[in-house]
Amino acid sequence: MGNEPKIFTKTYKWVGTRPVRPDGVDKVMGRAAFGADYQLPGMLFGAVVRSPHAHARIKSIDTSAALKLPGVHAAVTAADFPDLPSEVSAGGEAPVNFRHVSLNVIARDKVLYEGHAVAAVAATSPGLAAEAAALVTVDYEVLPHVIDVLEAMQPDAPVLHDDLYTSGVDPRPTTASNVAARTGFTLGDTAQGFAAAEVIVEREFKTEAVHQGYIEPHAAVATYAADGMATIWCTSQGQFMVREFTAKLLGMDISAIRVIPSEIGGGFGGKTTVYIEPLAVALAKKSGRPVKLVMSRVEVFKATGPTSGAWIKVKVGAKRDGKLTAGEMVLKYQAGAFPGSPATLGGMTGFAPYDIENASAECWDVVSNRPKCAAYRAPGAPMAAFGVESVLDELAQKLGMCPLELRMKNAAKAGTRALYGPKFLDIGYAETLTAAQVHPHWSMPLGPHQGRGIASGFWFNVGGPSSAAIHINEDGTAEVVTGNPDIGGSRASMALMAAEVLGIDYAKVKPMIGDTGQIAYSFLTGGSRVTFATGKAVCEAADATIAELKKRAAKLWKIDGQHVEWRDGQAWSTLDDGTDRAPLPLAKIAANASKTGGPISGAVSINAAGAGPGFGTHICDVEVDPETGGVTVLRYTAIQDVGRAIHPAYVEGQLQGGAAQGIGWALNEEYVYDAKGRLQNASVLDYRMPVASDLPMIDTVLVEVPNPGHPFGVRGVGEVPIVPPLAAVANAVSRATGVRIDALPISPPRLLKKLVDAGKV
Amino acid sequence: MAKHHVSMTVNGEPVEFLCETQQTLLDVLRDELELTGTKEGCGTGDCGACSVMLDGRLVCSCLVLGVETEGRHIETIEGVAQGSELHPIQQQLLEDAALQCGICTPGIVVAAKALLEQNLNPTETEVRYWLAGNLCRCTGYDKIVRSVMNAAAKMREEA
CATH class of the missing domain: 3.10.20.30 (Beta-grasp domain)
Structure with a gap:
């Protein structure tokens, strides 16, 4: 566009304020439409037939009995979908292989986990659809299965895919295995680094698979018209992702699908792929009627998400003064049924807060008979950080050093080269440590059975393709259209930035989320990218709008455009020709638009570069009940460099929510399987997410080291806050009990056993 | 049938x-x-x-x-709202930014209103236990709990 967004001053009229969000009233009144809230005339209800086995060959599927039931209008199986070749795209948060996405949406020859979809039916009521689904008969040949990541790596493990050969090892294996890939990073010479170390700490860790736990199950309504055009109303983190993935899976043109995003009831990465949308379209096509598919909570647990459980080994070496000389980690992550765990991201992020000359990471992506993992808030980073931050805590204990000082001594700064390649520019990690040190929490006294843990975390944050369009209305109000579902208050941020740049009141800006036909392509809501990348697009669209407004003002004044400036929402003439021209407010220019060239708008599509990495440091106090092994979180403080908080209340909310999810991950949440590979706790009663009475208030400190890559200095904020809590909680429990925590979750029976084994109780 | x-x-x-x-x-x-x-x-x-x-x-x-x-x-x-006039709990949740995705919000509003109808001066612990049956995965509950207490304070002033 050539319009550089500007930083007007360091203090802003709107940026940094806390107004009521534009979509708030609808959400507190129950008027906001989420995925399951859509109904169409003549609509059918779908149900999905799912595998009861962890691993089985599909010998045959018979839908005839279901189809004979009056009121049942369609049934689909993999035979109704194209058999796609392996093809990798960057469509989701991580590269995706559409063959795998397709086979995950509907199994073709084999089912690879309990809950894997094998067929879907559509009928006139949800009850009838469930009845029809039960009448679909599938003949299975049950195969041996494997759940554990280390067992899945054994040479004699049951193999899920006979065409999966480990990539990244030399020579490439000639036999298929469950090990999809090995990746690695090296900086300096770790052997030399460890040789120079005076203290070495090495430990193995284990974490369990955990689910994103969004409260809104996946839901979609689809229509398919006789002209081959499909429309999908659904909840997702990206309407353009749903469109691309559905088109690919059904062999349709992208232009034949319109996706209308609903409000999204939480995603956390779990709604960055498709599960039911292609099934709904296929059923709509077969039946000629609109079809609604809504997942049950059991389906959400068994067939979507989760993120990887992991096996981790971390070794660090340091001098007696605490200076780190070397760090090494090995990460083995569960991918679920198809390759694509975030092991590599774990390897890239674990050591990122630290300036370590010699470091390496070895990352293994391993399939097993679990649901295919999906992105979950800073995918891969929390587990790696759990290992690294725990080992650093132990190192601090060995050195008799304050764990904050140890981190300060080794903190990455501008110019530090990260293990994964780049040199950091302006970052605010050390600033989070300083903020922790002066926070009253850090020096509060602790009682018996109480402990304090500290841990840090890093996330890259991303930019990428985003579009924004601003339309100036006849009365001088503005519509701001973007293409990213608002998952946590981003409409407010878009409106604040647009108001700031245009120089008009926040209340005069109406932000909207366009469907795939209303706004140009925007990459999904993920990677902590929306306020950064889409915000940048909004700022540039506002600049383009201002350029047009200035032209119109020049026309009204009949002067050359170069003599017009934009300030405080008004055009100012800079022409010194003796004529006194009162500034023209935006509303006045808008009212005269038809006389100066028609509607006034500005639209941009950008590929936002310059995302600023984010760092956070969390402090956690716990009390351990030695009789039960129960852990109570007493106090929690989350500190993060957020660049610039556009709407500070929603930024705090990101920190608090991420911390709460991390606390759940640390203390209670886990996927529990029986011997047959069936998930035992597929309900929110048994999969124990934190409830209000489990948590204290979560204090936040927003450190603002502006990101030079954004007009207001924004860094992504959504993902960093889930990286430190696992270790912050575990370190607190370790210090409270004197027993080093090396496995999550720290649930009461597990902790009690550990305390008993260690002779502590 | x-x-x-x-x-x-x-x-x-x-x-x-x-x-x-x-x-x-x-x-x-x-x-x-x-x-x-x-x-x-x-x-x-x-x-x-x-x-x-x-x-x-x-x-x-x-x-x-x-x-x-x-x-x-x-x-x-x-x-819950009287026409287009929000209930104080709804208004307070908005002002305190006590919702993110908003899917749990209707349930929180209904439950919090039920609490304040029987106890207009709840402690933080009482709010937390009352709302323990309302899962929220976005907020960590901090702003929700504060907001319910803020709404109670405002309703006490008006009562």
Whole structure:
């Protein structure tokens, strides 16, 4: 566009304020439409037939009995979908292989986990659809299965895919295995680094698979018209992702699908792929009627998400003064049924807060008979950080050093080269440590059975393709259209930035989320990218709008455009020709638009570069009940460099929510399987997410080291806050009990056993 | 199977509907009466997104059958505001930014209103235990708990 967004001053009229969000009233009144809230005339209800086995060959599927039931209008199986070749795209948060996405949406020859979809039916009521689904008969040949990541790596493990050969090892294996890939990073010479170390700490860790736990199950309504055009109303983190993935899976043109995003009831990465949308379209096509598919909570647990459980080994070496000389980690992550765990991201992020000359990471992506993992808030980073931050805590204990000082001594700064390649520019990690040190929490006294843990975390944050369009209305109000579902208050941020740049009141800006036909392509809501990348697009669209407004003002004044400036929402003439021209407010220019060239708008599509990495440091106090092994979180403080908080209340909310999810991950949440590979706790009663009475208030400190890559200095904020809590909680429990925590979750029976084994109780 | 004819009141208005035996009050509200403000998060009474008042008692509407509501009085999120005038709890949640995705919000509003109707001066612990049946995965509950206490304080001033 050539319009550089500007930083007007360091203090802003709107940026940094806390107004009521534009979509708030609808959400507190129950008027906001989420995925399951859509109904169409003549609509059918779908149900999905799912595998009861962890691993089985599909010998045959018979839908005839279901189809004979009056009121049942369609049934689909993999035979109704194209058999796609392996093809990798960057469509989701991580590269995706559409063959795998397709086979995950509907199994073709084999089912690879309990809950894997094998067929879907559509009928006139949800009850009838469930009845029809039960009448679909599938003949299975049950195969041996494997759940554990280390067992899945054994040479004699049951193999899920006979065409999966480990990539990244030399020579490439000639036999298929469950090990999809090995990746690695090296900086300096770790052997030399460890040789120079005076203290070495090495430990193995284990974490369990955990689910994103969004409260809104996946839901979609689809229509398919006789002209081959499909429309999908659904909840997702990206309407353009749903469109691309559905088109690919059904062999349709992208232009034949319109996706209308609903409000999204939480995603956390779990709604960055498709599960039911292609099934709904296929059923709509077969039946000629609109079809609604809504997942049950059991389906959400068994067939979507989760993120990887992991096996981790971390070794660090340091001098007696605490200076780190070397760090090494090995990460083995569960991918679920198809390759694509975030092991590599774990390897890239674990050591990122630290300036370590010699470091390496070895990352293994391993399939097993679990649901295919999906992105979950800073995918891969929390587990790696759990290992690294725990080992650093132990190192601090060995050195008799304050764990904050140890981190300060080794903190990455501008110019530090990260293990994964780049040199950091302006970052605010050390600033989070300083903020922790002066926070009253850090020096509060602790009682018996109480402990304090500290841990840090890093996330890259991303930019990428985003579009924004601003339309100036006849009365001088503005519509701001973007293409990213608002998952946590981003409409407010878009409106604040647009108001700031245009120089008009926040209340005069109406932000909207366009469907795939209303706004140009925007990459999904993920990677902590929306306020950064889409915000940048909004700022540039506002600049383009201002350029047009200035032209119109020049026309009204009949002067050359170069003599017009934009300030405080008004055009100012800079022409010194003796004529006194009162500034023209935006509303006045808008009212005269038809006389100066028609509607006034500005639209941009950008590929936002310059995302600023984010760092956070969390402090956690716990009390351990030695009789039960129960852990109570007493106090929690989350500190993060957020660049610039556009709407500070929603930024705090990101920190608090991420911390709460991390606390759940640390203390209670886990996927529990029986011997047959069936998930035992597929309900929110048994999969124990934190409830209000489990948590204290979560204090936040927003450190603002502006990101030079954004007009207001924004860094992504959504993902960093889930990286430190696992270790912050575990370190607190370790210090409270004197027993080093090396496995999550720290649930009461597990902790009690550990305390008993260690002779502590 | 023949459907059942049921009469009840929703937010003060008499309604009649036909429902299947297995349909829950939640299904009836959402699918038969098109009151989609009440949300389904789990269907097993564990998340609180479907909270409604049944004859003045806070319940999970997914645990009540439609046929059980004959002659009963139901209040849902749609009846909390007086026309376009928000209830103080709704207003306070907005001002305190106590919602992110918003899917749990209707249930939180209904549950918090039920709490403040019997205790206008709850402690933080009382709010936390009262809302322990309402899962929120976005906020970590901090702003919600504060907001309910702030709303209570404002309502006490006005009482």
